[in-house]
Amino acid sequence: xxxxxxxxxxxxxxxxxxxxxxxxxxxxxxxxxxxxxxxxxxxxxxxxxxxxxxxxxxxxxxxxxxxxxxxxxxxxxxxxxxxxxx
Numbered sequence: 001x002x003x004x005x006x007x008x009x010x011x012x013x014x015x016x017x018x019x020x021x022x023x024x025x026x027x028x029x030x031x032x033x034x035x036x037x038x039x040x041x042x043x044x045x046x047x048x049x050x051x052x053x054x055x056x057x058x059x060x061x062x063x064x065x066x067x068x069x070x071x072x073x074x075x076x077x078x079x080x081x082x083x084x085x086x
Contacts, residue, residue, distance in 0.1 A: 018046040026063045
């Protein structure tokens with residue numbers, strides 16, 4: 001993911017950086033997450049995650065939000081790969 005964020009051109013780089021920031025956040029690496037999420041102030045996911053990070057939302061709580069996304073997708077019939085626990 002780091003290589004994607006470094007090597008993709010704009011605007012595609014922003015999506016990779018947001019996913020990298022999410023990954024760092026749920027691993028508990030707040031400083032790295034903050035750097036990755038600060039790549040584009042107009043990116044909705046990055047802005048939401050950065051706000052959660054600055055508000056002190058714990059990584060476990062953010063990880064739990066992914067479960068809500070899986071549940072919502074299932075309710076509308078979207079098939080996703082199995083959720084990875086941990």
